[in-house]
Structures are given as C-alpha cells and as structure tokens.
Amino acid sequence: DPLDDLPRGGAIPLPRDLFPGRRNSAGLDLADPAELMALDQSLGNRPLPPLPASDPPTQAIAQALAAFPAWDGIGADARAVLLERAADLFEEHRAALMHLAIVEAGKTITDALAEVREAVDFLRFYAAESRRLLGAATPLPGPVGERNLLTLHGRGVFVCISPWNFPLAIFTGQVAAALACGNCVVAKPAQQTPRMAAEAVRLLYRAGVPRDVLHLCIGGPDTGAVLVEHPDVAGVAFTGSTATARRIHRALAAKDGPIVPLIAETGGINAMIVDSSAQPDQVLIDVMESAFRSAGQRCSALRALLIQREAWVKLEPMLAGALREVVVGNPALLSTDVGPVIDGEAIERLHAHARRLDGHARLVARAPGGEGGLFFAPRAYEIAELTMPESEVFGPILHVAPWRSDQLDAAIDAVNATGYGLTLGIHSRVDATINHILARTRVGNVYVNRSMIGAVVGSQPFGGRGLSGTGPKAGGPNSLSRYATEHCVSINTAALGGDAALLAAQ
Numbered sequence: 134d135p136l137d138d139l140p141r142g143g144a145i146p147l148p149r150d151l152f153p154g155r156r157n158s159a160g161l162d163l164a165d166p167a168e169l170m171a172l173d174q175s176l177g178n179r180p181l182p183p184l185p186a187s188d189p190p191t192q193a194i195a196q197a198l199a200a201f202p203a204w205d206g207i208g209a210d211a212r213a214v215l216l217e218r219a220a221d222l223f224e225e226h227r228a229a230l231m232h233l234a235i236v237e238a239g240k241t242i243t244d245a246l247a248e249v250r251e252a253v254d255f256l257r258f259y260a261a262e263s264r265r266l267l268g269a270a271t272p273l274p275g276p277v278g279e280r281n282l283l284t285l286h287g288r289g290v291f292v293c294i295s296p297w298n299f300p301l302a303i304f305t306g307q308v309a310a311a312l313a314c315g316n317c318v319v320a321k322p323a324q325q326t327p328r329m330a331a332e333a334v335r336l337l338y339r340a341g342v343p344r345d346v347l348h349l350c351i352g353g354p355d356t357g358a359v360l361v362e363h364p365d366v367a368g369v370a371f372t373g374s375t376a377t378a379r380r381i382h383r384a385l386a387a388k389d390g391p392i393v394p395l396i397a398e399t400g401g402i403n404a405m406i407v408d409s410s411a412q413p414d415q416v417l418i419d420v421m422e423s424a425f426r427s428a429g430q431r432c433s434a435l436r437a438l439l440i441q442r443e444a445w446v447k448l449e450p451m452l453a454g455a456l457r458e459v460v461v462g463n464p465a466l467l468s469t470d471v472g473p474v475i476d477g478e479a480i481e482r483l484h485a486h487a488r489r490l491d492g493h494a495r496l497v498a499r500a501p502g503g504e505g506g507l508f509f510a511p512r513a514y515e516i517a518e519l520t521m522p523e524s525e526v527f528g529p530i531l532h533v534a535p536w537r538s539d540q541l542d543a544a545i546d547a548v549n550a551t552g553y554g555l556t557l558g559i560h561s562r563v564d565a566t567i568n569h570i571l572a573r574t575r576v577g578n579v580y581v582n583r584s585m586i587g588a589v590v591g592s593q594p595f596g597g598r599g600l601s602g603t604g605p606k607a608g609g610p611n612s613l614s615r616y617a618t619e620h621c622v623s624i625n626t627a628a629l630g631g632d633a634a635l636l637a638a639q
C-alpha cells in the first residue's frame with residue numbers, strides 16, 4: 134500500500150470534493166446574489182431583514198384553542214391538501230428561503246438547498262402519513278356481535294419549539310406533523326433564526342392554513358416557558374439541548390390538568406468505530422462530511438473517531454491533507470466548504486474547548502486561514518486515552534482516539550458510557566465485527582460504511598434514545614403517533630342492528 138510509506142503526520146491532498154454534490158448547486162437562481170456577496174468576512178454586518186411580527190403567547194394559545202374543533206373536524210385529507218400546497222410554495226420560493234438560510238443562519242449554499250429540500254420532504258411526507266393514519270377508521274377484530282373502530286385525532290394546541298441549526302427543516306417538520314394530525318400550533322423558533330420561521334409560516338398561510346390555526350411566537354426561554362406552562366397546551370414538540378428538554382419535562386409534570394406528552398429530540402455525543410479492515414478512502418470522505426459539514430453544527434455530527442491503530446496510521450495523513458484543503462469563509466460562495474458558526478457564544482465555547490484540548494491532546498491538523506468573527510477552522514485532535522468527549526461540543530472539532538486490536542469492546546463501552554444514543558458510524562468490511570457492534574450498542578441511527586449525517590425523510594427516520602430524546606423519530610412511519618390521540622369506539626352491533634350502529638359510529 135503506497136500510503137504505508139508516508140511518514141506519520143504527512144499530508145495527502147484530497148483528490149475530490151470534500152462534500153460531494155457541492156458543485157452541482159451551481160447556477161442557482163438566488164434572490165439577490167449581490168447582497169449575498171456583500172457578506173463580510175466577520176459576518177458582523179449581515180444584511181438581515183427586519184424581525185418578523187410575533188403573536189403574544191397567551192393570545193396565540195387562546196385563538197388556537199378556539200380554532201381547534203374546526204381544524205380537527207375538517208379531516209386528514211383536507212389538511213394534507215394544504216400541506217402539499219405549502220410544499221409547492223416552498224419549492225417555488227426556494228431562492229428566497231435559501232437566501233435567508235445563508236444570511237440568517239450562515240448556511241453554505243449546499244446546506245441551504247438541503248434545508249429547503251428537507252422542509253419540502255417533511256410537508257409531503259406528513260401529508261401522506263396523515264392520509265394513511267388518520268384518513269379512515271381502522272377496523273379491529275373483536276368478539277362476535279361487536280365492532281371496534283380505531284381513529285386518530287388531534288390533541289388540541291401543540292407547542293413546537295425548534296432549534297437554529299435547522300431553522301427551516303426542523304421548524305417545518307414539527308409544525309407539519311402537528312398540523313397534519315389536526316392540532317393547532319403555537320410555534321417558537323430559536324431566537325437566532327426567527328426570519329426563516331416567519332417565512333415558512335407566511336407560506337403555510339398562503340397555502341390556506343387558517344391564521345388562527347398556526348401562530349408564531351418569537352422569543353427566548355421566557356417565551357418558551359410561558360407556552361409550555363400554559364394549562365391549555367395539549368402537547369409539546371421540542372428539538373434542542375438535553376438540559377432544556379429536562380426543564381420542559383419538569384414544567385409539564387408540575388402542571389395541573391391533563392397529562393401532556395413531550396416529543397423531545399436532543400443532543401448526542403456521536404462516535405464512529407473504525408476497524409483495520411475499513412476502506413480508507415471511504416472512511417476519509419465519511420469522516421470529513423460527518424464531522425465538519427455544516428461546521429459540525431448538527432446533533433447527528435461525528436464527534437469522536439474511535440479507530441483501530443493500524444487504520445489510523447493510514448488515515449491520519451489523509452485526514453491531515455483533507456483538513457488543509459477545507460475552505461472556511463463566506464457561505465454565499467460556492468467555493469466555501471464551511472461557513473460561520475451561529476453566534477458569539479458558540480465561537481467562544483469552541484475556542485474554550487480547543488484551548489482545553491491544546492493542553493492534553495495532539496493537534497492532528499486544522500483548516501488553514503484566519504479565524505475572525507464567527508469563523509472557526511475545523512480541526513482534529515488525537516487523544517491518548519480511549520475515551521469519549523465529556524460533553525457535546527457543537528462545532529467542527531473532531532476527537533480521535535486510536536485503539537489496540539484487543540480493545541474493540543473497550544471502544545463500545547466508551548460509546549455506551551456517554552448515556553446518549555443518537556447516531557453511530559461503523560466502518561468495517563467484516564460482517565462479524567459490524568454485527569458485534571450493532572448487538573452491543575443502542576443508538577437511534579446507525580450508519581454502516583457511510584456518512585452519519587443527512588438522514589433522509591421517509592427512508593431514514595431520525596432520532597435517538599437515552600439522553601438523546603424520547604422518540605418517535607422524525608420522518609418515519611411512527612412519527613405522527615404521539616402528535617395524535619387515539620380513539621377507540623366499540624359497538625354492540627347486535628343490540629341495535631348492525632348497519633345502523635355502524636353508520637352512527639362513522
């Protein structure tokens with residue numbers, strides 16, 4: 134193997150796109166390319182449109198509650214038609230939505246496009262799911278002389294609290310799931326990205342979702358607390374940190390009145406386990422994309438590469454070479470791989486974490502270039518112990534922990550010890566090893582010999598367990614189960630004559 138001759142720490146130039154598909158996005162009709170190009174390096178002067186209007190929380194809940202019976206009553210098909218119309222409008226307004234994703238969230242063009250696509254996918258998928266699950270009563274077998282019918286309905290007012298890292302896709306996914314089931318929605322997007330949410334809501338209204346059925350409340354944790362603690366709220370969907378999910382859980386538990394479900398999708402400390410049989414080129418591409426795409430600001434992102442020493446000797450110079458080719462900069466340029474992180478707090482946290490690592494870990498390589506403003510150069514550190522990071526570091530810092538050939542189980546134990554269970558990557562060409570790891574780990578999404586980000590709606594339902602969330606996963610066949618409430622009608626058909634009773638039940 135020619136790689137064996139390379140000195141440790143050398144750098145091999147990467148022969149292909151770091152994030153495949155990037156150049157395919159050329160020629161996009163963006164809303165205002167001149168404005169995008171004007172983004173300055175520090176992004177201190179992002180040309181942001183004014184803040185959208187916000188509904189007062191208590192009034193929003195009252196109006197949503199009043200609108201609920203009619204919205205729930207129009208039926209799944211009528212609602213699905215509106216969501217599908219919204220999907221068409223999102224596609225039509227793709228350029229404006231991408232523009233906002235770039236200027237408000239610092240997304241690269243590739244990520245901005247993926248964001249719009251995922252939102253459209255959620256709208257269409259949940260529309261189809263609601264037809265499947267809520268479209269007609271499900272007859273269930275029963276004793277002779279009885280008929281049993283199971284139906285699903287909205288719960289009432291659903292509060293949806295979404296994060297800044299998928300300001301359109303996750304916002305739209307939560308709202309679409311809740312609306313599809315017949316709930317009215319009060320949505321609180323992340324404080325950093327209200328404009329994207331407002332644009333989504335505007336398009337949903339244009340598609341025909343009634344004004345009273347969907348409300349947007351812009352604000353921080355205080356606004357979230359008012360919504361969650363309100364006695365008229367029937368369900369909460371939340372994506373964000375594990376700590377905030379706990380606070381919401383406590384607030385819901387402390388309320389008098391109905392028991393309110395929480396659908397929480399939270400953090401992860403995600404590992405990729407690589408053995409010496411893995412294919413190095415594939416590992417490299419998947420590590421680069423999983424750890425550094427979107428500036429590592431995905432809860433699915435790779436944080437810790439646990440790699441057998443023999444494989445690491447080959448991969449290290451490749452990883453170093455690839456990192457040195459990463460272009461960090463203006464997200465509005467197609468040549469950019471990694472844009473800015475979300476805000477000043479994020480950048481400070483990353484620098485603090487890097488300073489801690491500088492003390493006890495070896496820097497393998499980092500992307501070139503200055504680090505003004507909100508830019509943070511992606512980097513990898515080799516750590517001596519076979520351990521996982523202690524906390525979720527939400528950015529482009531990769532921990533690499535090499536293991537000896539007798540330490541596969543120690544690597545698995547380290548992954549399990551985090552208590553999180555969101556994503557896991559496995560790279561191996563030995564089926565027994567893959568099955569061994571699968572049998573001993575419990576995470577929501579396992580990716581074998583591929584990248585561990587970018588779950589596809591409808592194909593790869595996304596979400597974790599343990600400290601990573603409650604489920605059900607987003608974009609899967611069970612997603613709507615907790616947004617809806619089940620209703621079972623059991624009829625004594627013998628008592629009144631079968632047909633009459635059956636009609637009465639429908």
Ligand code: UN1
Pocket residue numbers: 296298299372430431432433434585586587588589595
């Ligand atoms: C998140 O980052 O908050 O698979 C979750 C993926 C995305 C992750 C979304 N669906 O990369």
